[in-house]
Amino acid sequence: MPLWLEMAVSVLLTYCVGFGIGWLLWNRKG
């Protein structure tokens, strides 16, 4: 696996996790 692809996968995964947590916090009730 090329280095750039490994990096892209890890950065995108981090982005998705951050996005998901942000989404949950933003939309929580109360």
Add this chain to the structure above:
Amino acid sequence: MNPRRASIAAAGAALCLALSFAASRLYGPVFIAGLERKAVAARDAAGGQDIDLAFRDRYGWYTRHPILSGGRKLDAATRKRVASAVAEVPGIGGVSWARDSEGVPAVTTLHCQDDVQTILRTRTIRFSEASARIDPASERLLDEVAHALRPCVGSIIAVTGHTDGVGNSEANVALSKARAEAVRWALVGRGIPADGLRAAGVGARDPIPGLDPRDPANRRIEFSVITSAPVKPTPIDTPGPG
């Protein structure tokens, strides 16, 4: 999610992709050089000086998964020990042996140059325009070239890149050199030892005789066997730490 937010999210993802690509372009060579230094030290400590480590995949991209080749004279236990020593270096993702890197008898013939020229007479190794990226359609051809060059392993094989006469001559030399390097690494990935391969680019300096220098048919990669003398690393040539 409304379209505006969706597009912001997509732009963020694209930014992440672009950033990681740029970072690996900028920092990748430094990172891989450090990794290579440690891997070479580990290899030498395990007694596998004859084994080549290629830190580029068959497409020329840097990778943390080195391809091992050469070291045919070593016994299986040593090869295994070297492979696991290299694989244990922190940062290395794993190792693999180049295809056909074992069990090939060392035949000394120079027919391989003719064989390669025959293969390349009707077909050419293609690249993306103005780039050193080998066209995926040429992978089969490279397999054949590597197979034809195998009898010449132990000789110095020169890989020379040529361009046509269109465009800036310095850029052409750089491009032809980059293309020759790409072919060299593709061959290393196919089990041809790196120490016997020399890549050079001459730009448009050496057009095909009888052809207009601006003719696109001048864009080509040539192979020539420089010497049949077996390559023995001298103390100066032997790769080592630092």
